Amino acid sequence: MKLFMVRHGAAVVNSARRYLGWDDVPLTVAGRRQAGALSRRLAAEPLVAVYSSDLLRARQTAEAIAAPHGLVVQAVSGLRELNFGDWSDLTYAEIAARDPQALQGWLADPEHRAPPGGETLAELRRRVEKALHGIALPAVAVAHGGTWRAVLGIWLSAAFWDIPQPPACLNMVQGPFGAETRPQVMLVGDTGHLGRRK
Numbered sequence: 718m719k720l721f722m723v724r725h726g727a728a729v730v731n732s733a734r735r736y737l738g739w740d741d742v743p744l745t746v747a748g749r750r751q752a753g754a755l756s757r758r759l760a761a762e763p764l765v766a767v768y769s770s771d772l773l774r775a776r777q778t779a780e781a782i783a784a785p786h787g788l789v790v791q792a793v794s795g796l797r798e799l800n801f802g803d804w805s806d807l808t809y810a811e812i813a814a815r816d817p818q819a820l821q822g823w824l825a826d827p828e829h830r831a832p833p834g835g836e837t838l839a840e841l842r843r844r845v846e847k848a849l850h851g852i853a854l855p856a857v858a859v860a861h862g863g864t865w866r867a868v869l870g871i872w873l874s875a876a877f878w879d880i881p882q883p884p885a886c887l888n889m890v891q892g893p894f895g896a897e898t899r900p901q902v903m904l905v906g907d908t909g910h911l912g913r914r915k
Contacts, residue, residue: 718854720900721759722865722888726751728774735808736881737774737861738801738835744777751885752781752912758887758910759857760842766856768848770796770864778885779859795848796887797860799841802834827877838877842867872899881906 726748728737744752764786769779772794784871802813812820816833823830845860845868852858862882869888870877875904882888889904894906 718894719762719856720721720849720852720854720890720892721762721857722869722890723755723857723859724862724865724882724884724886724888725770725775725859726755726776728885730806735806736801736804736812738798738805739772740805741773743773749777749781750776752778752811754910754912755885755887756781756785762834762855762857764788764855764857764905766791766853768793768852768856768858770794770798770860772797772861775859775861779857782859793848793858793877796858796860796864797844799838799863799867800832801834802836804832804835835900838867842871867907869902872902873905883908885911 725744727745728748729742729745730737758889759782766785767779767783767788768791769775771794773795776792783790819833823832827838828840829837831840841863845864849858849868865882865888866877867879869875869880872890873880883906885908887904887907887910890900890902892900
């Protein structure tokens with residue numbers, strides 16, 4: 718059974734390369750176009766459900782995908798982005814200037830070290846896996862770059878930073894999901910539906 722794992726379209730401050738984390742911002746005009754492209758690509762899939770992080774940028778993307786199927790988006794807080802805590806809405810350069818030691822510690826071991834007031838990758842992965850275990854398939858789940866890197870890294874035995882997750886990209890895995898079961902990864906970071914518009 719298929720699960721399409723979608724990263725939301727471009728959001729309002731993505732162009733500044735800020736760490737959004739749990740900040741709740743909408744899609745840009747370009748992000749809405751990207752959501753429409755995802756909707757067209759997935760329109761023929763026999764979906765039984767569309768799930769989304771409860772953050773606005775993910776919900777707006779999910780609503781575009783759900784519309785052709787006549788489905789209501791089910792918001793799941795467990796699919797939220799990594800909680801960046803005190804670093805939310807800051808750029809890398811701003812974090813490096815304000816908190817260089819904590820930043821280097823986090824970059825060296827994000828699995829076990831968290832941004833001040835935030836969460837580790839291990840904590841993120843646990844809540845995402847818990848959220849995925851309860852879903853019905855075939856389905857779409859719309860979330861965030863960090864959300865999908867956290868689980869794809871384990872399923873692919875790859876480093877968190879090495880997994881491409883551009884805005885409005887599509888990942889696809891074959892379930893089931895369980896405590897002792899890893900899905901088969903079929904597609905990672907695909908943006909073919911976007912054409913030349915990124």
